[in-house]
Amino acid sequence: MRFPLTSARRLGLPRRAVSQILLTQLAIAAGVAVLATGLFLAPLSAQLDDQAMRRALAIAQSAAADPALAAGVLSSGASADSPVQSSAERIRRATGAEYVVVLDLDGIRRSHPSADRIGLPVSTDPSDALAGREVMEIDEGTLGRSARGKVPLLAADGEIVGAVSVGIAYDSVRDRLLGAIPGLLAYAGGALAAGALAAYLLSRRIQRQTRDLAFSDIAGLLAEREAMLHSIREGVIALAPDGRIRLVNDEAARLLGLAPDATDGCAGRPLEDVLGAGRTADVLSGRVTGRDLLTVQGPRVLVANRMPTEDGGAVATLRDRTELEHLGRELDSTRGLIDALRAQDHEHANRLHTLLGLLELGLHEEAVEFVTEVAGVHRTTAEQVTEKVRDPLLASLLVGKAAVAAERGVPLRLAGSTLLPDRLVDPGGLVTILGNLVDNALDAAAGSAAPLVEVELRAEGRTAVLRVRDSGPGVPAARREEIFTEGWSTKQPKAHRERGLGLALVRRLAERQGGSARAGEAADGGAEFSVVLPEALR
Numbered sequence: 001m002r003f004p005l006t007s008a009r010r011l012g013l014p015r016r017a018v019s020q021i022l023l024t025q026l027a028i029a030a031g032v033a034v035l036a037t038g039l040f041l042a043p044l045s046a047q048l049d050d051q052a053m054r055r056a057l058a059i060a061q062s063a064a065a066d067p068a069l070a071a072g073v074l075s076s077g078a079s080a081d082s083p084v085q086s087s088a089e090r091i092r093r094a095t096g097a098e099y100v101v102v103l104d105l106d107g108i109r110r111s112h113p114s115a116d117r118i119g120l121p122v123s124t125d126p127s128d129a130l131a132g133r134e135v136m137e138i139d140e141g142t143l144g145r146s147a148r149g150k151v152p153l154l155a156a157d158g159e160i161v162g163a164v165s166v167g168i169a170y171d172s173v174r175d176r177l178l179g180a181i182p183g184l185l186a187y188a189g190g191a192l193a194a195g196a197l198a199a200y201l202l203s204r205r206i207q208r209q210t211r212d213l214a215f216s217d218i219a220g221l222l223a224e225r226e227a228m229l230h231s232i233r234e235g236v237i238a239l240a241p242d243g244r245i246r247l248v249n250d251e252a253a254r255l256l257g258l259a260p261d262a263t264d265g266c267a268g269r270p271l272e273d274v275l276g277a278g279r280t281a282d283v284l285s286g287r288v289t290g291r292d293l294l295t296v297q298g299p300r301v302l303v304a305n306r307m308p309t310e311d312g313g314a315v316a317t318l319r320d321r322t323e324l325e326h327l328g329r330e331l332d333s334t335r336g337l338i339d340a341l342r343a344q345d346h347e348h349a350n351r352l353h354t355l356l357g358l359l360e361l362g363l364h365e366e367a368v369e370f371v372t373e374v375a376g377v378h379r380t381t382a383e384q385v386t387e388k389v390r391d392p393l394l395a396s397l398l399v400g401k402a403a404v405a406a407e408r409g410v411p412l413r414l415a416g417s418t419l420l421p422d423r424l425v426d427p428g429g430l431v432t433i434l435g436n437l438v439d440n441a442l443d444a445a446a447g448s449a450a451p452l453v454e455v456e457l458r459a460e461g462r463t464a465v466l467r468v469r470d471s472g473p474g475v476p477a478a479r480r481e482e483i484f485t486e487g488w489s490t491k492q493p494k495a496h497r498e499r500g501l502g503l504a505l506v507r508r509l510a511e512r513q514g515g516s517a518r519a520g521e522a523a524d525g526g527a528e529f530s531v532v533l534p535e536a537l538r
Contacts, residue, residue, distance in 0.1 A: 029195030049147065052168050053136040057149030059095045060166040061134075063088070063102075064151045073104055073153065073162045080115035089113070098146055098169040102153065104162045105130060122165070126150065129163035235302075235318030241311060243271055243285055255318050256280070257298040279485060280304075284316045294321070296504050299512070388414055389457055390422035393431050398455065401438050405453060410445050412438070415456035420464065423537045429509050430464065430536070433517075436502040437468040437529050444472025444527060464536035468529050469522040480519040506531065 063069060072084040079085070084102050088111035092100040102111045107126050112118050128135050129150035137148050146167035153162040235252030239245060245266045248258070256275060258266065266274050275281045280295045282288045283304045293304045303319045358367035382399055389395045398414070405412035424430060438455065445451040448471040456467040475483060484507045506529075507517040515533040522528040 026196055026199055029192055029199060033189075033192045033195070049138060052147035053138065053149060055149075056097065056147050056166045056168045057134060057136050057151065059091070059097055059100070060149040060151045060164045063091050063100060063166065064153050064164045067156060069102060069164070070153050070155045070161050073102060073110055074155065076110075078104075078108055078110050078119040080118055082110065082118075085111040085115070085118060087111075095166075098167045099165075101165045101167075102162060103165065105160070110162070124148075124165075126163050126165070129165070130160060132160055237284060237316045237318070238309075239271065239284070239314045239316065241313050245269055245271060245274060246313065252318055255297065255300055255302055255320055257300075286314060296508055299508070301505075384414065388418045389420050391420060391424050391427050391430075392422075393427045394420065394424075394434060394457070397431055397435060398438075401435075401442075405442055408442060408446055410442055410451040410453055412442075412453045412455070415454050415467070418455070418457050420457040420459055421537065423459075424464070425536055425538055426513070429513070430466070430533070433506050433509055433531055434466060434468070436506050437466070437531075440502060441468050441470035441472070441527075441529075445470040448472055448526070459537055462535050462537045464533045466531040466533070469524075469526060471522075471524070471526045474521055474525060474527045475519050477521075483519060484517065 066087065069084060069087050072082065072087065076082040076084060088100040088102050091097075092113065099113050100111065101109055101122065103109055103122055103126055107121050107130070109118050109120055109122055124139055129152050132152045134152075135148070135150040138145065139148055146169055148165060148167045150163055150165045152160045153164050155161045232249070233251055235255045236247070236249045237245065237252050238247040245268065248256075248266045253259070253266075258274065271285055272281050275284070275297070279288065280297045280302070283293045283295050284306065286306055286308075289306075291305060295302050295304055301321045303321050304316055306314050306316045308314045355367055355371065358364075385398045385402070386395045389398060398412075402412045434455070434457075438453065441453040445453050450471055452471045454469045456465075456469075458465050484503050503517075510517040510531050510533060513533050513536065515531065515536075517529070517531045520528045520530065
């Protein structure tokens with residue numbers, strides 16, 4: 001199988017899906033690590049700046065709180081040996097600040113780490129501090145870039161006599177930031193290594209699940225699968241391990257009588273919610289096991305097979321056997337008719353021999369009586385049926401079944417209450433129902449001591465009521481519902497078709513017309529099957 005080259009192949013990237021996934025995951029992990037490190041460093045820098053400025057401000061506030069410093073500004077001049085310079089240098093050395101500068105109301109330095117700058121104006125604007133406001137900032141001065149804190153210097157009476165400016169070298173802030181980077185990189189590297197390991201393990205798992213196929217191979221297989229599933233003339237249903245539907249192809253939707261858009265709408269729904277409870281759902285879900293299982297869904301007879309998948313799900317296939325089943329039943333009817341004709345031919349030959357003997361013996365009157373009696377029996381049977389059953393299809397069916405029953409030695413008679421007018425909406429459906437019930441009754445009554453099959457057909461308004469009674473062994477009460485299940489039968493299967501569908505079809509046909517089919521016990525023993533079809537007559 002050949003597939004076209006993908007764009008990844010043209011760009012020189014690995015063609016296997018697992019390799020592409022691994023590279024993608026590694027790139028994502030590396031990107032996330034870099035992004036997380038950058039996002040952490042950005043606020044860390046601002047946090048260190050803020051800490052440095054607050055520290056400078058705290059030192060300035062402590063220095064300005066010393067009353068001797070304010071008194072020195074008022075009493076001494078700007079000189080290197082003044083008490084203000086001595087106090088400021090002592091504070092600078094004790095706190096580790098880069099500088100502690102005391103200035104008067106004119107902005108003239110009274111202290112400075114460089115004695116030659118004492119008596120000179122400050123290099124930055126002191127107006128905010130001299131106006132009584134505290135200041136925190138990062139700024140450039142004569143000693144370079146620093147984090148600064150400025151506070152007003154107050155005399156004993158609360159009057160502003162100057163200001164105190166404290167600076168912390170910004171290089172120390174940068175050093176702290178750079179010192180944190182190796183640790184951050186170590187953590188980021190560890191996270192990247194863990195992500196790479198997880199990506200590798202995940203890619204190995206994906207490799208096993210995808211069987212080391214390339215993305216183009218997977219896409220090609222999916223396209224071929226979709227084309228195959230929706231073009232084959234066999235229904236396919238894929239089920240998940242929890243019994244939910246994964247896939248329904250077009251043929252399966254048609255066979256199951258689902259809506260045209262069911263191929264998409266059924267995905268993810270439980271099987272019973274889509275099909276309802278019944279044998280079809282039991283077969284597809286695996287509650288009924290076996291090969292070539294028969295089931296009836298709506299008007300169709302289906303053959304189902306189920307194959308489990310490795311993940312605990314299953315794939316079920318459906319084939320339409322409706323036409324084959326109809327052909328099988330027509331073959332049964334044809335064989336029954338042939339048997340009846342053969343029996344009549346044999347009986348007719350016997351009667352001709354009898355008539356010939358009567359004529360050769362000269363018993364002409366007896367011969368006339370014999371012919372009259374034989375013709376009258378057949379005419380009487382046909383007249384009795386057509387008198388009570390006006391529909392020609394049903395009447396023909398009963399006449400033919402009567403001939404078959406006579407050959408098998410089972411009398412077939414109509415109940416006295418039988419009367420069905422020729423106003424049936426669906427005579428073909430009633431023929432199928434009656435034919436199945438009569439065949440089953442003949443099979444059941446054939447081995448009884450006093451065989452008999454009785455048929456009752458009558459109309460109650462627009463409702464048709466059908467009852468078939470036999471003299472057979474009957475149906476146990478516990479199994480009177482089970483016998484209407486597809487595949488249930490006490491008979492050996494025939495060569496051309498499966499058993500166990502007749503009664504299931506009878507009930508489905510009755511329910512399709514809003515009626516019912518039930519099994520019970522006849523008054524004289526044996527079984528009695530009743531079918532009620534509302535709105536069956538015009």
